[in-house]
Amino acid sequence: MSAEKVTQLSQTKRMFGELSFGPQDVKLYGQYTYGIAGERFFREIKDNGRIMGTRCQKCQLVYLPPRIYCERCFAELKEWVEVEGKGRVHSYTAVHVDLDGNRLNEPILMAIVEFPGIYGGFVHKLGEIEPRDVRIGLKVEVVLKREEEREGSILDIEYFKPGMFD
Amino acid sequence: MSAGRVAIVGVGYTPFRPITPDVSFREMVYEAAAKAYEDAGIEPQKDLDACVTCQDDFEHGRSIWNEQTPDSLGAVLKPVGTIPGDGIYGLIDAYMQIRSGLRNVVVVETHSKASNMITRNYLLAHAPDPIYNKPLSQHPYYIAGMEMNRFLYETGNTKEQCAMVAVKNRRNALSNPVAAYGQKSAVEDVLGSEMISYPLTELDTSSHADGGIVMVLASEDRARSLAGKPVWIKGVGWCSETPWLESRNWGEAVYAKLAADMAYRIAKINEPREDIDFAEVDDTFSYKELQHLEALGLCQRGMAGRMTSDGVTQRQGELPVNVSGGSLGVGHLVEATGLQKVLEVVLQLRGEAGKRQLDNARVGLAQSWRGIPYASGAVAILSRE
Ligand SMILES: [Zn+2]
Numbered sequence: 001m002s003a004e005k006v007t008q009l010s011q012t013k014r015m016f017g018e019l020s021f022g023p024q025d026v027k028l029y030g031q032y033t034y035g036i037a038g039e040r041f042f043r044e045i046k047d048n049g050r051i052m053g054t055r056c057q058k059c060q061l062v063y064l065p066p067r068i069y070c071e072r073c074f075a076e077l078k079e080w081v082e083v084e085g086k087g088r089v090h091s092y093t094a095v096h097v098d099l100d101g102n103r104l105n106e107p108i109l110m111a112i113v114e115f116p117g118i119y120g121g122f123v124h125k126l127g128e129i130e131p132r133d134v135r136i137g138l139k140v141e142v143v144l145k146r147e148e149e150r151e152g153s154i155l156d157i158e159y160f161k162p163g164m165f166d
Numbered sequence: 167m168s169a170g171r172v173a174i175v176g177v178g179y180t181p182f183r184p185i186t187p188d189v190s191f192r193e194m195v196y197e198a199a200a201k202a203y204e205d206a207g208i209e210p211q212k213d214l215d216a217c218v219t220c221q222d223d224f225e226h227g228r229s230i231w232n233e234q235t236p237d238s239l240g241a242v243l244k245p246v247g248t249i250p251g252d253g254i255y256g257l258i259d260a261y262m263q264i265r266s267g268l269r270n271v272v273v274v275e276t277h278s279k280a281s282n283m284i285t286r287n288y289l290l291a292h293a294p295d296p297i298y299n300k301p302l303s304q305h306p307y308y309i310a311g312m313e314m315n316r317f318l319y320e321t322g323n324t325k326e327q328c329a330m331v332a333v334k335n336r337r338n339a340l341s342n343p344v345a346a347y348g349q350k351s352a353v354e355d356v357l358g359s360e361m362i363s364y365p366l367t368e369l370d371t372s373s374h375a376d377g378g379i380v381m382v383l384a385s386e387d388r389a390r391s392l393a394g395k396p397v398w399i400k401g402v403g404w405c406s407e408t409p410w411l412e413s414r415n416w417g418e419a420v421y422a423k424l425a426a427d428m429a430y431r432i433a434k435i436n437e438p439r440e441d442i443d444f445a446e447v448d449d450t451f452s453y454k455e456l457q458h459l460e461a462l463g464l465c466q467r468g469m470a471g472r473m474t475s476d477g478v479t480q481r482q483g484e485l486p487v488n489v490s491g492g493s494l495g496v497g498h499l500v501e502a503t504g505l506q507k508v509l510e511v512v513l514q515l516r517g518e519a520g521k522r523q524l525d526n527a528r529v530g531l532a533q534s535w536r537g538i539p540y541a542s543g544a545v546a547i548l549s550r551e
Contacts, residue, residue, distance in 0.1 A: 032296040064412065065298050071408055091319070091416050093311030094364040095304050099287045107364070110308045112316075112416060120412035123299055123312075131364070136319050154301050 037066040040080070042152040049144055053118060055079040064120040085142030086165050087115040087122075092138075094131045107131055113140055113160050127159030139163045172264045173389040173396035174548070176206025176382035177512050181344040182497045185281040186376040191226070195238040195277055198378035203240065206382040207393045208271065210240030215269035217241040220249045220256040220276040224289055225500050227282060239275050239380070252276075252534045253379065253505030254544035258402045260383045270388045274381045278499040280374035294539045299411055307371065309539045311363030313416050314453040318365065320417035321460070325365050327471030328452040329356035332369050334474070335449055335488045338481060339495025341522040346375040346497035356452070370452040375497020379505040381512075397515045400529070400547045401433025407541035414541050419454075421542045422461035422533060429531075429545040430463075438463045443528050444485065444514060446507035448535035448543065449492040458533055459487065462545070481522060489514065489522050504534030508546055515550045 034042060037054065044052045053062040054077040056070035063070070068077055094107035109126035111134075126134060127143065141163035150156040178201030180186075180194050189197075203210050217239055221232040232248040235241070249256050253276035260272035283289055290306040318324065330353055339348035351369070359369040389396040405424035407414045426438070435441045445464060449455040456470035464485060465473045473479055479487035490496055490510035499506050511530035513519045519527075528550050535543040 034297060038297055065410075071413075091312040091316035093308050093315055093366070094361075095308045095311065096361045096363065097305050097307075099291060099303075099305055101287065103360075107361075108304060108308075110302070110304060110312065110363075112312055112412070120410060123411050124302065136316065154298050 035068075037068045041066050042156070045144065045156050046150040046152045049147065051083045051085050051142065052080050053083050053120070055081050061119040062117065064115065064118050064122075083115055083118055086163055087113045087140060087160070089126070089134065089136055089138040089140055090114040090121065091136060092126065092134050109134060111140070111160065122157065122160070124154070124157055125159040126161070128161040133162075139165060141165070170265075170386040172261045172399045173384055173386065174381050174399065174508075174512055175384045175389050175392050175394055175396050176202045176204075176208065177509055178202030178205055178380045179344065179509055180378045182346045182375040182377035182499065182506070184346050184373065184375055184497065186279065191277060191279045191378075192234070192238040194279070194376070194378040195235055195275060195380070198277070198380040199239045199273070199275065202273070202380035202382050205394060206384075208382060210273070213271050214241060214244055214273055216245040216247070216260075216263060216272045218247045218249060218256040218259045218272065218274045220251055220253045220274070220501050222250050222501050224292065225283065226279060235275055239273065241273070252501050252503060252536055252544060254508060254532065254534045254546055255404060255504075257381065257383070257399075257505065257508060257546055258404060258544060261399050261402055264383055264385050270385045272383050274383065274505070275378070276502040276505050277376075277378035278374070278502045279376050280498070280500050281376050286374070290538060294411065299539070305363065306538050307366060308363045309411065310371070310451050311366045314366050314370075314451065315364070316416040317418075317453055317457050321468040321471075323453075323456050323468065323471030325357060326353055327474050328370055328456060329353040330474045331449060331452040331455045332356045332494050334480060335455070335492040335494040337495075338489055338522065339491025341481075341520070342491045342496065343520070344377075345491040345495050347373055347495050348491060349495075366451060366453075372450050372493040372498040375499055377497075377499055377502060377506075379499075379502050379509055381505065381508070395516045397512045398549045398551065400549045401429035401431070401435065402544070402546050403428025403430075403432070404544035405542065409540060411539060418467070419457045419461035419535075419541070419543075422458050422535070422545070423463070425543055425545040426462045426533070429547050433547045435547065438531075439465070439485070441529055442485070442531050442547070443526055444489060444511075444524055445487050445531040445533070446490060446492065446510045447487060447531070447533045448503070448507075449488055449494050450498055450503070450535060450537060452494065454535060455487065455492065458535070462531065462533060481524070486524055489519070489524060504532065504544060507532035507534065508548070511548045515548060
């Protein structure tokens with residue numbers, strides 16, 4: 001409704017702002033606590049190389065990643081069970097661009113990995129496989145970083161690779 | 167206090183544009199609001215009982231952002247409710263305030279100034295879970311790539327049919343004078359455009375646009391006393407799936423199904439395919455239109471692609487979908503996306519859609535999706551009678 005419309009970006013007055021959460025160039029610091037479930041989950045991976053979920057007896061559900069409550073019946077969950085790191089690709093994609101929109105030289109394979117009888121799984125990378133060989137239903141197994149390299153994060157899992165198992 | 171019907175009695179909007187360097191967000195909202203009040207024939211300071219405004223903070227790069235709108239909306243010293251979510255949620259809030267008998271006239275505001283966010287992908291990359299997902303640090307559209315892949319796998323719909331959605335909606339946008347991305351294109355253009363995250367290509371994704379949308383809602387009594395053509399809100403629904411990527415359904419838009427079930431129940435619609443004349447559904451990505459059509463019960467599961475390739479969802483088809491151009495053709499309006507869909511339904515029902523006017527528009531459905539990485543959304547059903 002203004003009488004004169006500006007048509008050149010360079011003619012406009014703008015204030016540039018920064019909103020940054022990165023370790024460099026930081027304007028805002030924040031932290032995310034792992035919580036009870038996350039703490040135990042990542043300690044088990046880091047210290048024992050085990051993937052652990054929590055189980056709701058009533059709903060017959062094992063949560064992965066673990067939660068201390070059941071989203072169905074809302075019970076508090078205290079039972080922990082080990083989940084064998086052998087699953088299947090529920091879906092996958094090959095990512096061709098980075099966050100700046102640049103083309104990647106090699107696409108990165110990402111997948112949702114599910115495990116038999118488990119509610120949940122992992123969203124993670126696939127490795128040791130070519131994009132053309134990936135398919136939904138592919139058997140994959142977890143590849144952990146070496147113990148001394150693990151830090152207690154989701155990146156302690158290096159990727160999932162094609163697995164040979166029944 | 168009557169629990170009567172609720173109508174949309176006025177709409178105002180700015181043209182949707184890829185960039186809006188000439189105006190501030192306030193000026194954009196002012197333009198949309200002034201048009202909406204003119205359309206409704208009301209004076210805000212005198213007639214407005216309350217306002218609802220829908221914006222996400224992060225999308226605008228500043229905190230507690232949606233407190234910023236009262237002045238440009240004529241709503242200073244009025245009750246203002248803020249929703250950090252899609253505009254259809256604001257519409258539903260206003261509907262409930264009136265339906266409950268608490269208010270007579272409520273305005274809903276939402277806008278996009280997406281062009282202000284220079285590093286948008288980084289912004290979106292903050293949305294996935296910071297402990298379990300974000301450290302993997304990928305372009306966030308990988309989530310759409312995985313969802314599209316699983317959806318096509320489960321339903322048998324094809325990439326080509328997704329591309330047909332993108333072609334149709336951009337083509338439709340050519341007949342919408344306020345759409346930003348109208349284009350004549352071919353299926354091969356979409357399939358051959360740059361791969362973003364397999365099987366999702368660049369032209370399968372919507373680009374952002376700026377714009378403001380304001381709607382005035384009124385009780386039946388009040389609507390009858392105003393000069394304009396009321397459009398009635400017959401049913402609303404909304405639903406959220408589990409927020410965990412690891413646990414949610416990747417092949418089916420369950421949130422849209424349950425939101426629609428609720429809206430159909432309120433609107434007393436038993437046969438959506440019979441009773442809904444046209445729909446504006448979320449098409450942030452081409453495959454989402456197909457996934458949402460199936461979830462909304464507007465076709466059988468696995469048949470949305472076929473329905474698209476058969477031309478059913480074309481403007482001249484039996485069930486026109488995204489005649490406005492949708493997000494693919496109009497531009498993705500961030501939290502204003504859902505209200506753009508409502509806007510098109512209102513214009514069609516009022517017979518004011520110009521060149522793209524449908525012949526038989528009596529009942530229309532608008533649906534929104536909150537967007538990556540979530541599985542939640544809302545539905546509104548509007549009627550001429
Ligand atoms: Zn339970």
